[in-house]
Amino acid sequence: MATETESSYFVREIEKNDGCVLKLKQCHKGDVGCVVWDAAIVLAKYLETRSFKDPATGGNRWAGQHVLELGAGTGVVGLMAASLGAHVTVTDLEDLQTLLQVNIEENKGVVSCGSITAKVLKWGEDVSDFLPPPDYVLMADCIYYEQSVVPLVESLKKLSGPSTCIICCYEHRTVGINPKVEAQFFELLRKDFNWEAVPLEQQDPEFSSLDIRILNIKRNI
Numbered sequence: 001m002a003t004e005t006e007s008s009y010f011v012r013e014i015e016k017n018d019g020c021v022l023k024l025k026q027c028h029k030g031d032v033g034c035v036v037w038d039a040a041i042v043l044a045k046y047l048e049t050r051s052f053k054d055p056a057t058g059g060n061r062w063a064g065q066h067v068l069e070l071g072a073g074t075g076v077v078g079l080m081a082a083s084l085g086a087h088v089t090v091t092d093l094e095d096l097q098t099l100l101q102v103n104i105e106e107n108k109g110v111v112s113c114g115s116i117t118a119k120v121l122k123w124g125e126d127v128s129d130f131l132p133p134p135d136y137v138l139m140a141d142c143i144y145y146e147q148s149v150v151p152l153v154e155s156l157k158k159l160s161g162p163s164t165c166i167i168c169c170y171e172h173r174t175v176g177i178n179p180k181v182e183a184q185f186f187e188l189l190r191k192d193f194n195w196e197a198v199p200l201e202q203q204d205p206e207f208s209s210l211d212i213r214i215l216n217i218k219r220n221i
């Protein structure tokens, strides 16, 4: 990743409701995190919906919130939260750090009241750098391979306090290994967490789909 040249990037643009545009550089070469996945777009656009607006003032509830994104890939979800005023740490494996930095730099004009930094967080490893627990943990398309299920749930446990809200967006895939992985993930999650699905009506109507699900997950007290 460190040797990527300008020409090896291709850009995905996501227009915000305020007219600003997030520009995500993606790589032709590299692992799955080098491109923007549909679940990330659905989640990013959900962050702009009425669910996160104060009904009395119309103000945006992301302002000043502490947000941690797991498996951030290009960083689109975290960048959206930061552009809405949150203080965000986007995390992923070491290999994705250059791309995350590039995208943070590319979008710094869109992040004014909020802030965003990128750090390495490998699921299952030490999370002390990320404590106390954030207000929100965001994750898009992170449920996709068997070996990651145990460490991913372990990280969620260590990172969530009684008031942390985990917003998990994932694509329900009916072919390949994903159905099994999805079942394993929820079986394990059930031991320490409860969750509710976000109805389609509460999502952005242009950026939602029956296959892509958003859950609000909370730690059992």
Ligand SMILES: C[S@@+](CC[C@H](N)C(=O)[O-])C[C@H]1O[C@@H](n2cnc3c(N)ncnc32)[C@H](O)[C@@H]1O
Pocket: 031, 032, 033, 034, 035, 036, 037, 038, 039, 040, 070, 071, 072, 073, 074, 091, 092, 093, 096, 121, 122, 123, 139, 140, 141, 142, 144, 148, 151
């Ligand atoms: C399918 S991609 C999704 C990327 C981004 N969230 C999106 O939706 O566009 C899964 C992401 O999880 C990250 N990932 C996979 N295994 C991981 C692990 N053990 N620890 C931390 N991140 C991991 C990958 O590097 C990748 O960025």
